[in-house]
Amino acid sequence: xxxxxxxxxxxxxxxxxxxxxxxxxxxxxxxxxxxxxxxxxxxxxxxxxxxxxxxxxxxxxxxxxxxxxxxxxxxxxxxxxxxxxxxxxxxxxxxxxxxxxxxxxxxxxxxxxxxxxxxxxxxxxxxxxxxxxxxxxxxxxxxxxxxxxxxxxxxxxxxxxxxxxxxxxxxxxxxxxxxxxxxxxxxxxxxxxxxxxxxxxxxxxxxxxxxxxxxxxxxxxxxxxxxxxxxxxxxxxxxxxxxxxxxxxxxxxxxxxxxxxxxxxxxxxxxxxxxxxxxxxxxxxxxxxxxxxx
Numbered sequence: 001x002x003x004x005x006x007x008x009x010x011x012x013x014x015x016x017x018x019x020x021x022x023x024x025x026x027x028x029x030x031x032x033x034x035x036x037x038x039x040x041x042x043x044x045x046x047x048x049x050x051x052x053x054x055x056x057x058x059x060x061x062x063x064x065x066x067x068x069x070x071x072x073x074x075x076x077x078x079x080x081x082x083x084x085x086x087x088x089x090x091x092x093x094x095x096x097x098x099x100x101x102x103x104x105x106x107x108x109x110x111x112x113x114x115x116x117x118x119x120x121x122x123x124x125x126x127x128x129x130x131x132x133x134x135x136x137x138x139x140x141x142x143x144x145x146x147x148x149x150x151x152x153x154x155x156x157x158x159x160x161x162x163x164x165x166x167x168x169x170x171x172x173x174x175x176x177x178x179x180x181x182x183x184x185x186x187x188x189x190x191x192x193x194x195x196x197x198x199x200x201x202x203x204x205x206x207x208x209x210x211x212x213x214x215x216x217x218x219x220x221x222x223x224x225x226x227x228x229x230x231x232x233x234x235x236x237x238x239x240x241x242x243x244x245x246x247x248x249x250x251x252x253x254x255x256x257x258x259x260x261x262x263x264x265x266x267x268x269x270x271x272x273x274x275x276x277x278x279x280x281x282x283x284x285x286x287x288x289x290x291x292x293x294x
Contacts, residue, residue, distance in 0.1 A: 173205075
């Protein structure tokens with residue numbers, strides 16, 4: 001039974017990073033005429049996250065029994081939001097993201113522009129771009145952030161169609177969720193946002209990057225960085241899953257041809273950084289798909 005109708009439900013997943021999550025929540029500002037609910041799913045934190053988050057009076061806290069990963073954690077909270085608040089929009093927000101003071105108002109202002117919106121995302125406390133939406137190289141099953149690591153010189157200041165919006169801050173019209181469902185749970189973490197947007201585009205939903213909407217990102221603050229064991233496990237694994245789920249037959253053939261080259265190239269990157277254990281995790285992730293399809 002729906003208890004109330006809201007304009008937007010903001011979904012955040014926390015795992016052992018309550019202080020970071022609280023900063024993200026504190027950055028959420030909006031006009032009083034906008035009805036907002038914030039739902040935080042705690043992915044089985046084994047620290048004092050629950051105690052800290054319970055002190056916040058402006059959130060619905062969902063303590064989960066274990067770490068389900070990013071996709072499932074978001075899906076649990078999104079289902080809860082839709083059931084209880086019937087929101088017009090869902091904002092998936094990383095707990096390591098910070099909104100500019102007018103971000104939520106601008107999401108609402110541009111909400112009719114497309115079914116899914118991607119903001120301009122900077123590295124935290126800088127004018128260096130992290131993402132202005134993203135594009136997908138289908139034959140390589142590679143998702144790339146547009147403008148990443150570039151200094152902002154207004155070169156990405158036009159509203160444009162993009163292949164995907166980063167899950168760091170993805171604005172979704174709930175009609176999309178009703179049409180195609182939720183994030184692909186087999187991804188667990190990483191590339192689930194890309195897969196979701198590709199599915200949405202195939203179903204006729206538009207995805208646009210809106211430069212007026214600004215978010216800042218503490219990159220690596222949650223996962224621990226690009227070459228840590230957790231992210232390494234999912235790096236090749238989820239690219240292979242993306243290729244299997246969204247590639248054409250030609251894309252699948254080409255990707256399997258170039259995959260050994262990708263593995264050799266990236267293996268050298270790991271070895272040169274002394275990341276031998278992390279490289280083993282990357283191999284394990286890839287083998288989990290080849291052997292078991294998951």
